[in-house]
Amino acid sequence: MNDKPGNQLGGETSPYLLQHKDNPVHWRPWGPAALKEAKDTNKPILLSVGYAACHWCHVMAHESFEDEATAAVMNDLFVNIKVDREERPDLDAIYMNALHQIGEHGGWPLTMFLTPDAEPFWGGTYFPREERYGRPAFVSVLNTVARAYREEPDKVRNNADAITARLKPSQPQGAGAQINDMTLSNLARRFLAAVDPVNGGMRGAPKFPQTQFFELLWRAGLRYGMPNPREAVDITLTHIAQGGIYDHLGGGFSRYSVDERWLVPHFEKMLYDNALLVDMMTEAWCEEKTPLYAQRIEETIGWLLREMLTDGGAFAASLDADSEGEEGKFYVWSLAEIEDALGADDTELFAHVYDVTAEGNFEGHTILNRLNAIELRDDETEARLAAMREKLFERRSTRVRPGFDDKVLADWNGLMIAALANAASTFDRADWFAAAEKAFDFVFTRMTSEGRLFHAHRAGEAKAPATANDYANMIKAALALANAEANPEYVEQACAWTHVLDAHYWADDLGGYYLAADDTDDLIVRPLSGFDDAAPNANAVMVSNMVQLTLWTGEERYAKRADDILRGFGASIAGNPVAHSGLLGASLDTLAPALVVLILSKDGDAGAMRAALREVSLPNVVVQEIWHDETLPSSSPAHGKTAVDGKTTAYVCLGPQCSLPVTDPHKLVETIKTARQVTVT
Secondary structure, eight states, rough: OOEEESOOOOOOOOOHHHHTSSSSSSSEEEHHHHHHHHHHHHEEEEEEEEEOOOHHHHHHOOOOOOOIHHHHHHHHHEEEEEEEEETHHHHHHHHHHHHHHOOOOOOEEEEEEEEETTOOEEEHHHOOOOSTBBOHHHHHHHHHHHHHHOOOOHHHHHHHHHHHHHHHHOOSOOOOOOSHHHHHHHHHHHTTTTTTTTTOSSSSSSSSSOHHHHHHHHHHHHHHHHHHHHHHHHHHHHHHHSTTTTTTTTOOBSSSSTTTSHHHHHHHEEEHHHHHHHHHHHHHHHHHHHHHHHHHHHHHHHHHHHHHOTTOOBBBOOEEETTTTTTTTTTTTTTHHHHHHHHHHHHHHHHHTTOOOOOOTTTTOOOOTTTTTSSSSOOOHHHHHHHHHHHHHHHHTOOOOOOEOEEHHHHHHHHHHHHHHHHHHHTOOOHHHHHHHHHHHHHHHHHHETEEEEEEEEEEEEEEEEEEHHHHHHHHHHHHHHHHOOOOOHHHHHHHHHHHHHTTBBBBOSSBBBOTTTOOOSSSSSSOOOOOOOSSHHHHHHHHHHHHHHHOOOOOOHHHHHHHHHHTHHHHHOOSGGGOOOOOOHHHHHHHOOEEEEOOOOTTOOHHHHHHTTSSSOOOOEEEETTTTTOTTTTSSSTTTTBBBBBBBEEETTEEOOOOBBBBHHHHHHHHHHHHHHOOO
């Protein structure tokens, strides 16, 4: 039995767990000691899962976990375990799935009741201290569950057995999806029906960015010459960029909007959302040259490098929604505050553009947004507005800041490193590229042991077993860095991490990668899924990674593994295509692996051709540079190609076919646009 009294979170590194270290609840961190205590005392486990930026986690903490009377009931009846979902996404995935299995909607805080063997038998999300919102009072729930555990052990055992059985991974039976150009073009047309034609995003509220879904539409629009999917992406990105979900003073995007107009955000800022939106806007900018996208990319990366850098150069996980105990207090304004900062004349223009009124648009205050003035003004007016925003930003900096979760997560850093590398290449920003390389080096040196990644790092300590997402996203980052500066060392590292994934995560009998490694020994099951989440699924990311590795190395085993993943999830894709948008988007890479080979002339100058590549969207393209006297391996579609007339020469290869040689940068753009499009009959 665990003989340590009281709350045991004080020695943890997770900011979320440390938020609860002074609770009167006898919290334990997840681990062998807590699980042993449950077995020794034969008490059920109360598992509470949340994260530092979670508003409703804070609400439940203030109402219940800081309340002595509630804590006394918890301590008497349960072994209480706190988990940071960002530190242990594998545990969160298991027990969130368990909640879904009992017919409940997911969300955080996640409140699950487990047997001493960590098997779930009942649960929910937020429970209020007193009965309201149609939810029972938390103490009532505690007593009811504890009574059932004592007095109805057979019922508890049956629930636990049934739920745990449904958690075990299996692929659905039935025919797999036929993934070809006809299927994907038809799906893109079908998916358009789910898009809000006025505000962008998917119809209804709340609205999440859903980047995997919209990336599929974007890519289908390019490949099949369909304007409507691309227009849907443009409407979506424009409204996100001009809505209240964007921080118009400091840069950066909130996690989602509670309304259908993108006006009222859930104010926390997560690293992964910002990485995905920067990456998507960068891809769209290449094609459309929309000034708004370039501005939002620059401002968001400015926010990242100003507010989200940790010691050593990696990127922090999140900024909280709350400050001074109120959601959004740091971000909202009154008309009087703005008049005081700007003066009457400037306030008139600013209020008109940014929707500032005396009554406000959010609980008597104003969330700055440009949804009613969505088009950019003339340059002079925009310059005036920028100066006003700077004044308000300085005024806002005197407020109490939201909480900052400075732990470093390998998977989220991988997404941001890739986004930064792509943006740096697109906008020719050496400073952005340097930041991407520094963050990569942090993960590579401080979060790695004997070739294996850790998931999280904080306060000098790397911890938590790596998930497949960590490897997939860091491989993506390595390949993005390799692409940007033609550095083969990054490709070598991507290959090494892929070897670890194959050795420890591959599901031989099912196809696809498990979320957890085969030596992660504190889980009741190993999750396996191809479903999209807020961040991309590792299996979808790895399909694209494998295609790129095939092009870089010439080794067909990578392409075969990409096909194996798609085949493994084929029946799941057929049953729910929208939920597998990431895998469907990645399948476009298998249909037409995109390679641009630059054969360098004697002066070695690829600058003009590299600049031309910024003028066109060709997602997940591999850009290889070789000298005029080098030869590509026979497995490359560009094998045997040579430079023309002593000039740097480009070949555009989509699939096994390569274009004629191109020496003019303008012609390169047109060649890509022609090569990337197919006709579906």
